[in-house]
Amino acid sequence: MNTFLSSAQEAIREKYLAFASETVAPIVKGLESHEVCLKEFLQDLGQKGYLGISVPTEYGGQGNPFTFSCLFTEILGMHEPGLGLSLAGHYAAIEVLKKYGSDKQKSRYLPLLSRGELLATLAFSEETAGTDFKAVLAQLTKDGDSYLLNAKKSWVVNGEICGLALVLSKNLENSADPLAVAIVDLTEKSYVCSTDIRRMGLRSAYANNIEFKNQRLSADNLIQSAAAEKIALFAMDIAKLVLAASSVGLSFSALNLAVTHARSREQFGATIGQFQGIQWKLADICTEAEGARMQVLRAAWSLEAEPEKFSTYASMSKWFAARVARQQSAEAMQVLGASGLLEDCPMEKLYRDAKAMEICFGTSEAQKLQLVDLLEI
Numbered sequence: 001m002n003t004f005l006s007s008a009q010e011a012i013r014e015k016y017l018a019f020a021s022e023t024v025a026p027i028v029k030g031l032e033s034h035e036v037c038l039k040e041f042l043q044d045l046g047q048k049g050y051l052g053i054s055v056p057t058e059y060g061g062q063g064n065p066f067t068f069s070c071l072f073t074e075i076l077g078m079h080e081p082g083l084g085l086s087l088a089g090h091y092a093a094i095e096v097l098k099k100y101g102s103d104k105q106k107s108r109y110l111p112l113l114s115r116g117e118l119l120a121t122l123a124f125s126e127e128t129a130g131t132d133f134k135a136v137l138a139q140l141t142k143d144g145d146s147y148l149l150n151a152k153k154s155w156v157v158n159g160e161i162c163g164l165a166l167v168l169s170k171n172l173e174n175s176a177d178p179l180a181v182a183i184v185d186l187t188e189k190s191y192v193c194s195t196d197i198r199r200m201g202l203r204s205a206y207a208n209n210i211e212f213k214n215q216r217l218s219a220d221n222l223i224q225s226a227a228a229e230k231i232a233l234f235a236m237d238i239a240k241l242v243l244a245a246s247s248v249g250l251s252f253s254a255l256n257l258a259v260t261h262a263r264s265r266e267q268f269g270a271t272i273g274q275f276q277g278i279q280w281k282l283a284d285i286c287t288e289a290e291g292a293r294m295q296v297l298r299a300a301w302s303l304e305a306e307p308e309k310f311s312t313y314a315s316m317s318k319w320f321a322a323r324v325a326r327q328q329s330a331e332a333m334q335v336l337g338a339s340g341l342l343e344d345c346p347m348e349k350l351y352r353d354a355k356a357m358e359i360c361f362g363t364s365e366a367q368k369l370q371l372v373d374l375l376e377i
C-alpha cells in the first residue's frame with residue numbers, strides 16, 4: 001500500500017497490528033471486567049518496548065518519533081479503546097519528563113517508565129477543578145529544606161496501579177509561578193486511594209480518587225524548567241492526542257463490525273449492504289475515521305516538526321476524533337440493528353467507550369476554548 005506514512009512506519013504498523021490481534025484481541029473482555037490484570041499487561045508492554053516507543057535510546061527506549069506511539073495506540077484502540085486512556089497518562093508523563101525534566105529526573109525515571117517497571121499518570125483534576133484546572137486547591141508548602149503536598153485529586157487514571165504521578169498544585173512558595181507540577185512517588189503507598197470509579201465507558205483503565213496528606217517532597221521532585229501552567233498544558237496536549245489516536249482505532253473497529261454485518265445480514269431478499277441507505281452510512285464512517293486519523297498524524301508530526309503548532313493540532317485532533325468516534329459508532333450500531341444492542345456485542349462496548357472520549361483529558365468544549373484562544377478572536 002502506498003500511503004503518506006514512510007515505509008518504516010508502514011512496516012512497524014504491520015508489526016503493531018499483528019501484536020494487537022495476537023495479544024489484545026483475546027483478552028478484551030477480561031480487561032474490561034478486570035479479570036485480566038491490567039498492571040501485568042502494561043508491564044508486559046513495557047518489557048516488549050511498547051511503553052518506551054518514543055523514549056530516547058540513551059534512556060532505554062526505542063527513540064522513535066511520537067507518531068509511532070500514536071500508531072501503536074490507534075491499533076490497540078481498535079481492540080480495547082480503554083488502553084488508550086491508560087497509555088495517555090503514561091505517555092504524557094514520559095513526554096513531560098523528556099521536554100521539561102532535569103537530567104537527574106530523566107535518568108532516574110525514563111528508563112523505569114520505558115520498561116514498564118513504573119507506570120505513570122497525571123493527577124491534575126479535582127472535584128472543583130475540571131475544565132478550569134488552574135483552580136486547583138492542592139497546595140505545596142515549604143517545610144525546612146523540603147516541601148509538603150496536600151491534595152485531593154479526582155479521576156486519576158492508572159491511580160491504583162501506577163508508581164509515579166505528575167501532580168498539579170498551587171505553589172505557595174513562589175510568587176512568580178502560582179502553580180507547581182511535582183513528580184510524586186506512589187510506590188510507598190503513603191496516600192489514600194479510592195477503588196476504581198465505576199463508569200459507563202473506557203472501563204478497562206483504572207480511574208481513582210487520590211488524597212495526599214503532608215506528602216514530603218524534595219526540590220528534586222519539582223519540575224522547574226518552565227512555568228507550571230505551560231507544563232500542565234503540554235501534558236494535557238499529549239494525553240489528548242493519545243486519546244484521539246485511540247478514538248480513531250475505535251472508529252475503524254466500528255466500521256469493520258458494520259461492514260461485516262452489512263455483508264451477511266439479509267432483509268427483503270438481499271444483504272443490507274446492497275441498500276444505498278446502508279452503503280452511505282458506511283461511506284460516511286470510513287471517510288470521517290480516515291479524516292480523524294489524518295488529524296492525529298498531523299498533530300503527532302507537529303510535536304517534533306512544528307512544536308509551536310502542536311497544541312493547536314492536538315486540540316483539533318482530540319475534538320474531531322472523539323466526535324467522529326461518538327457519532328460514527330452510533331451510525332455503525334444502527335447498521336447492526338438490534339444485534340448491536342446486545343451486551344456481549346463488541347459494538348455495545350464501542351458505543352459506551354466513544355462517549356467517554358469526549359470528556360476525558362479535556363472535554364470537546366475545552367478543546368474549542370483552547371482553539372479560540374489561539375485564534376485571538
Ligand SMILES: Cc1cc2nc3c(=O)[nH]c(=O)nc-3n(C[C@H](O)[C@H](O)[C@H](O)COP(=O)(O)OP(=O)(O)OC[C@H]3O[C@@H](n4cnc5c(N)ncnc54)[C@H](O)[C@@H]3O)c2cc1C
Pocket residue numbers: 089121122123124125129130131132154155156157158199202207356359360361362363364365366369
Ligand atoms: C475516565 C476518566 C479518566 C480521567 N483521567 C484523568 C486523569 O488521569 N488525570 C486528570 O487530571 N483528570 C482526569 N480526568 C478528568 C477529566 O480530564 C475531566 O473530567 C475533564 O477535564 C472535564 O472536567 P469536569 O468533568 O470537571 O467537567 P466540568 O469542567 O465541570 O464541565 C462540565 C461541562 O461544562 C463544560 N464547560 C466547562 N467550562 C466551560 C466553558 N468555559 N465554556 C463552555 N463549556 C464549558 C464542559 O465542557 C462540560 O461539558 C478523567 C476523567 C474521566 C471521566
